[in-house]
Amino acid sequence: MTALEVGLNVLGAEALYDGRIRSVLDLAAEADRVGVDLISTGDHVGFTAAAHAERVATHGFTFALEHPWFEPISLLSSVAAVTRRARLGVSVLIATLRPPVLLAKQLATLDALSDGRVAIGMGVGWQEDEYTATGMPFDARFGRMEQTVAACRELWGTPPASFSGRGYSFEDFHSYPLPVQARVPVLFGFGPSRRNFERIARVADGWTVNPTDMTTFPESVALLRQCFSEQGRDPDSIRIQVSVTPVRDSSGSVDLSATADRAREWHAQGATVVVFRPVAFGITSDDIPSLLDWMVGLKEGTA
Incomplete structure (x- = not known):
């Protein structure tokens, strides 16, 4: 079993x-100093009031319309300057709101x-108004996500880069700096x-899981591993990131012991x-x- 890593999501902190x-x-x-493995945040460019209200009504969206969604790559750049070891990520970056060449440069x-x-989590979002406001197409966004990552991989490789995608292309293109990592880990929030x-297995490196999808988690992990094997990739290399909501007792107080048990159970799965x-x-x-x-005690068996 892969060693457990713990992450801190600073969204709203x-x-x-x-x-x-x-x-x-x-x-x-401080999280970096004591041994947290990942520091992450979230992403939204903005909302219309109508789309926000609908999301609250239909999905229990917990963020107020006035919540400050700091641009995640900018925020993580500041985090990079004050940390030394923790990975940096987003759960999830709405990648298809961003032109692929610009996104590759930013990352x-x-x-x-x-x-x-x-170690970046990417998704396609749910709000068409965000796409309209940024001038990006909302249709076929899942396929364009796969293309976006393929284009980034091309730009992150040995120059010159050439790629033809839906609505953009480049040829004999030189973009620096290149990433330090030979392969930047990308996780899809699908x-x-x-x-x-199959999309994850073709171009990405793992899965960042929506809490609503945890009811079938063991079966999903088995299917994802199978898809990696079918693509000739090592299933043991998959990075699977889960957000843990605190468990509360009958009085409504957070039960840290039960929360730790839940985290350990999901790690075992x-x-x-x-x-x-x-x-x-x-x-x-x-x-x-x-x-x-x-x-950190969760990793060390003391929590």
Whole structure:
């Protein structure tokens, strides 16, 4: 079994510091120092009020319309400057809102700034209004996601790069810097299906799992491993990232022991990384050190 890694999702963590995003950099630095393996955040470019209200009504979306979604690659660039070992990621970057050549440049730059620590989750989002606002097509976005990563891989390889995609192409193209890593890990935040897992096996390196898809998690892991084998890739190389919601007892308080058991169970079923978002624990900034110690204790068997 692959060793368990723990991740810290800093999305919304500024709320623990009176809205000061710079204080989140101190949190990231401390998490890196004590042994957290991944520091991640989330992504939305923006919302229309109607789309946001519908998402709240139909999916229980927990973020207010006024929630500050800091641009994730910019934020992670700052995190890179104050950390030394933790990987940097997004769960998930809505990659198809971004032109592939620009996205490849941004991620190669982040990989260079972090000395090779990028492990990026990518998805296609759900809000058509984001695509309209950015001038990107909403249709066939799953296929374009696969093309986007293939184009990035071409740009991250030995120059010159050439690629022809839907709505863009480049030939004899030189784009520097190249990533530090020989292969930047890319995880897709897709629903569990053979078609989506085949896409992951063709161009990506793992799966970042939506919490609503955890009911069939063991079966999904088995199918993903099968798809990797069919593509001639090592199933043991798959990175599977799971976000863990705190378990609460009958009084509504967070049960850390039960939460640790859930994380360990998902690791036994195939998760390689379990990610926690501090604001979901209902804590204050004073509680951060003990939460980080508990997270690292999961890896060490002391939590």
